[in-house]
Amino acid sequence: MDKKTPLILITNDDGISAPGIRTLISVMTQLGDVVVVAPDKPQSAMGHAITINSTLYLNKISKNGDAVTEYSCSGTPVDCVKLAVNEILKRKPDLCVSGINHGSNSSINVIYSGTMSAAMEAGIEGIPAIGFSLSDYNWDADFEPTKPFIKQIAAQVLEQGLPDGVLLNVNFPKLKQDEIKGIKIARQAKAMWQERFDKRQTPHGKDYYWLTGEFVNQDHGQDTDEWALANGYISVVPVQFDLTAHHAIQQLNTWNWNE
Amino acid sequence: MDKKTPLILITNDDGISAPGIRTLISVMTQLGDVVVVAPDKPQSAMGHAITINSTLYLNKISKNGDAVTEYSCSGTPVDCVKLAVNEILKRKPDLCVSGINHGSNSSINVIYSGTMSAAMEAGIEGIPAIGFSLSDYNWDADFEPTKPFIKQIAAQVLEQGLPDGVLLNVNFPKLKQDEIKGIKIARQAKAMWQERFDKRQTPHGKDYYWLTGEFVNQDHGQDTDEWALANGYISVVPVQFDLTAHHAIQQLNTWNWNE
Structure with a gap:
């Protein structure tokens, strides 16, 4: 195997700082x-x-000679990956990692998450990709306990690669390092957000809304990411971007489509 | 079966007009x-x-007595569905349809599409949902040929429902009605966008980028949505929002995670 130093692209959705x-x-x-x-x-x-109806800016933040090359981008997390791959990096990276997100991206949150979309974009481009999230929304969250696990997971993906069309969604419970029980490979729990809109009025009398909501886990399986997190484990869900519900194709073919 | 009139929620991503x-x-x-x-x-x-860091506005566009009730919303397509279900509709709709999108949402485009995300949001909320798209980006595209097929597909979903956790991604080829060969249930083709950034300079000398690209279909299967569209068929892909790559779980479990 080629012993050259791996090239690793890092992005997130909480912003570069x-x-x-x-x-x-x-x-x-x-x-x-x-x-x-x-x-x-x-x-x-x-x-x-993605940004298709407005312009995109890249700003080099790091100085020449800095150990890490850093750019900020005016666009979305997915824009960042596309710009990195096409305009900045001289070769396809060996790994793309996204995060660590301030807040969980387990279960259905994978759908809404900019962190996971960036990782997915890398996956679509054929780059092994991992999204990392910590179940703690605080800006001052303690990320220290995640470090050894992130290193282990990333090293393993660098060594073994990932199955074709698959990326990883890694979520950490909000626990101290010695409280973390280990890593569980899991499936996405069946859950959703029960929205509640906070309706207010502008000082000028016009109604407006804030989106709020409550996360509802309807899934009692012990093989889910939610179960893993609630029981002290780090969840690792293999995620795919082929959204075809293959199991439904046969059923739909029994319908009367062409009469 | 209850013969009450179905309640149908309509949204899109090209805007209400x-x-x-x-x-x-x-x-x-x-x-x-x-x-x-x-x-x-x-x-x-x-x-x-979704819009979580700014306010959302709803404007009622239709007048009392109009046949169709219409609201415009300041947010994203997913926001529209959430607001409709939680703030506008008195009961859960029997069907949510999104589109007709000006441009194809076949293959990997399902990931980027606001049209499909709105349908997916409805699916997550347990509402049978369909996204419709026409392979023609023109504002003046001829939507007439799609009408009888849309009616047939929507009527069938209203009658039979959809499998749990599944919505439909329906794409129309840009053809006259008598040129359309029929409907094919298909899977999402393996394809991607080969990006090309158009790099320009502002009048003030600062670099900026426009995202452009070319769609590349790497999939030669005859059971894909791309094949159906290229061969004169309407493609119907069952789409799921469980993104778990179930087939990869076993393989990942052979890795050495907890040492």
Whole structure:
């Protein structure tokens, strides 16, 4: 095997100055050459949005000679990956890691998450990719306990690669390092957000809304990411971007489509 | 079975005044009571973005007594569905249809599409949902040929429902009605966008980028949505929001995770 130093692309959705991405950078510099391309402002809940109707800016943040090359980008997390791959990196990276997200991206949150969309975009481009999230929304969250696990998971993906069309969604419980029981490979729990809109009025008398909501886990399986997190484990869900419900094709073929 | 009139929610990502959604409204009024909640401006390529860090506005566009109730919303397509279900509709709709999108959402485009994300959001909320798209980006595209097929597909979903956790991604080829060969149930083709960034300079000398690209279909299967569309068929892909790559779980369990 080629012993060249791995090239690792790092992005996130909380913005380039978030503590979570700083932790991720500190771990990844132990594993390879690191290039960071991350949004210049928070882009949470952007899903897989891309910027097609406005311009994109890249700003080089790091100075020549810095150990890590860093760019901020005016676009979404997915834009960051596309720009990195096409405009910044001289070769396809060996790994793309996204996060560490401030807040969980387990279960259905994978759909809304900018962190996971960036990892998915890398996966679509054929790059082994991992999204990391910590179940703690605080800006001052303690990311220290995640470090050895992130290093182990990333090192393993660098060594073994990932199955074709698959990326990893890794979520950490909010626990101290010695309280973490280990890693569980899991499936996405069946859960959803029960929305509640907070309806208010502007000072000028116009109604407006804030989206709020409560996370509802309807899934009692012990093989889910939610179960793993609630029981002290780190959840690792293999995620795919082939959204075809293959099991439903046969059933739909029994319908009367062409009469 | 209850013979009450079906309640149908309509949304899109091209904005409430797009010809595509107008066509969809004209068909759906033949099948039930229609409520429209759609973005007040184009929101293409928004993926599954939601608005959590800014306010949301709803504007009732229709007048009392109008056949169709219409609201425009300041948010994303997913916001529209959430607001409709939680703030506007008195009961859960029997069907949510999104589109007709101006441009294809076949293959990997399902990931980037605001049209499909709105349908997916409805699916997550337990509402039978269909996204419709026409392979023609023109504002003046001819939607007439899609009408009888849309009516047939929507009527069938209203009658039979959809499998749990499944929505439909329906794409129309750009063909006259008598050129359309029929409907094919298909899987999402393995394809991607080969990006090319158009790098320009502002009048003030600062670099900026436009995202452009070319769609590359790497999939030669005859059971894909791309094959169906290229061969004169309407493609119907059952889509799921459980992104777990179930086939990869066993393989990942052979890795050495907890040493």
